[in-house]
Amino acid sequence: MTALRRAAAAGGAPAGDPRRLTLERLYKVYVSRGESLLAVRDVSLKIEPGEFVTFLGPSGCGKSTVLNMLAGLESITDGSAHQGGRPITGVNTDVGYITQDDNLLPWRTLLDNVAFPLELRGVGKGERRERAHELLRSVGLAGFESAYPHELSGGMRKRGSIARTLLVDEPVILMDEPFGPLDAQTRLLLQDELLRLWSGSGKTIVFVTHDLVEAIALSDRIVIFTSTPGTIKSIHTIDIPRPRDVFHIYETDRFTELFDLLWAELREEITKARARH
Ligand SMILES: Nc1ncnc2c1ncn2[C@@H]1O[C@H](COP(=O)(O)OP(=O)(O)O)[C@@H](O)[C@H]1O
Ligand SMILES: [Mg+2]
Structure with missing residues (x-):
């Protein structure tokens, strides 16, 4: 029996499933101008295929650093990170990465921005435009295909950048405070859309936010980081049933x-981080 069949027979996803992330004793030391800074200390975590996991912690505790190591944009000082059975060593093309900036190219229309990753992958013009059209429709941007980024609101640009990431169909999506600069109403609408797009996709999401309400509304599990040097303080399963109503979830007793x-838990770490500054 193959490893894949064995795992399937056992009922679990195979160890090599590219939606699985395994972080083992991760450390990150930054060296700049002769000074070294321990940013991340001894982080071990297993993220299961299709899970929505959120990192929560005070500013500067190393959340973005961990995402950057998973994306292969920062080297790992010590320990290891695996996606499926594969160690993450260089730039990781098996993850989609949504950062706080929308990173849309100002000289391209929305449609051409969303289709851009497919262009890089050599997908023909007809097919990439068709797929970009469809996804723009699903995030409520039909009719704006030929608009340039400066003609769109912050929320629309963000939806465009989410559509662009979803289009390339990576098994894992990393999202670093993606809704940070948006107003409260737009955030709720985007959270709702994100849950709708993610549900049934089977994709794994690793999400960073400093908004506890957002974290509870979206996540299967929340990982709380200590103040710097960041390590895992505690992990919490959010047992609120899905599908979730992000507009009213905060009215429930369990919430x-x-x-x-x-x-x-979070307040303790924020207080410690503040005492340092
Ligand atoms: N490229 C870098 N060079 C040096 N120090 C960095 C670099 N990136 C981040 N840091 C430092 O590492 C720590 C963790 O940063 P970061 O991962 O951005 O935290 P968070 O995302 O939780 O706010 C901070 O003290 C930050 O100043
Ligand atoms: Mg950050």
Whole structure:
């Protein structure tokens, strides 16, 4: 029996499933101008295929650093990170990465921006435009295909950048405070859309936010980081059933319980981080 069949027979996803992330004793030391800074300390975590996992912690605790190591944009100082059975050593093309900036190219229309990753992969013009059209429709941007980024609102640009990442169909999506600069209403709409697009996609999402309400509304599990040097303080399963209503979730008793529990932990770390500055 092959490893794949064995795992399937056992009911679990195979160890080599590219949607699985395994972080083992990860460390990151930055060296700049002769000074070294320990940014991430001894982070071990297993993320299962299709899971929505959120990193929460005070500013500067190393959340973006961990995502950058998973994307292969920062080297790993010590320890290891694997995607499926493969160690992450260089730039990792098996993840989609949505950063706080939307990174749309100002000289390209929305359609050509969304289709850009397919262009890089050599997909023909007809096919990439067709697929970009379809995805823009699904994120509510039909009719804006020929607009340039400066003609769109912040929320629309963000939806465009999410569509662009989803189009290339990577098994893992990393999202670093993607809704950070948006107003509260737009955030809720995008959270709702994100859950809709993710549900049934089977993709793994690793999400970073400093908004506890957003973290509870979206996640299967929340990982709380300590203040710098960041390590994992605690991991919490969010047992609120899906599909979730992000507009009303905060009115439920379970939400309030989880919020109080997590806020107590988070506040401790935020207070420690503040005492340092
Ligand atoms: N390229 C870099 N060079 C030196 N120090 C860095 C670099 N990137 C981040 N840091 C430092 O590492 C720590 C963690 O940063 P970061 O991962 O951005 O935190 P977070 O995303 O949790 O706010 C911070 O002290 C930050 O100043
Ligand atoms: Mg960050």
